[in-house]
Amino acid sequence: MANKKMIPCRVCSKLFEPCIICQANNDIFRWRNFACSRECAEKYISETITYRNSSKEDKNSNSNVIENVSSTVENIVKNHTTKKKYNKKKTENNVETINEEREQID
Numbered sequence: 001m002a003n004k005k006m007i008p009c010r011v012c013s014k015l016f017e018p019c020i021i022c023q024a025n026n027d028i029f030r031w032r033n034f035a036c037s038r039e040c041a042e043k044y045i046s047e048t049i050t051y052r053n054s055s056k057e058d059k060n061s062n063s064n065v066i067e068n069v070s071s072t073v074e075n076i077v078k079n080h081t082t083k084k085k086y087n088k089k090k091t092e093n094n095v096e097t098i099n100e101e102r103e104q105i106d
Contacts, residue, residue: 009036011044 006015016036031041
């Protein structure tokens with residue numbers, strides 16, 4: 001007698017014999033390729049849908065975080081360039097003051 005192909009159910013891990021026709025037609029999604037019963041298949045599909053929906057929500061929240069970080073970076077850059085301008089003016093003023101003091105000394 002030939003050995004039957006047995007695979008574990010993705011939900012309950014029980015070994016079962018997959019449908020030969022379903023296995024032959026892998027291009028179509030059929031529950032008999034991964035679950036031992038219709039109940040396990042329904043549970044697997046609902047958990048997969050829930051997981052995928054939560055992943056989409058996580059991606060949306062991640063994009064919000066990225067937007068917040070980018071706006072923070074923009075603010076930091078603006079502040080930095082403003083400080084540079086201020087420091088440049090301050091430096092120019094210091095140079096003028098030093099030059100004036102030199103002229104007074106001479």
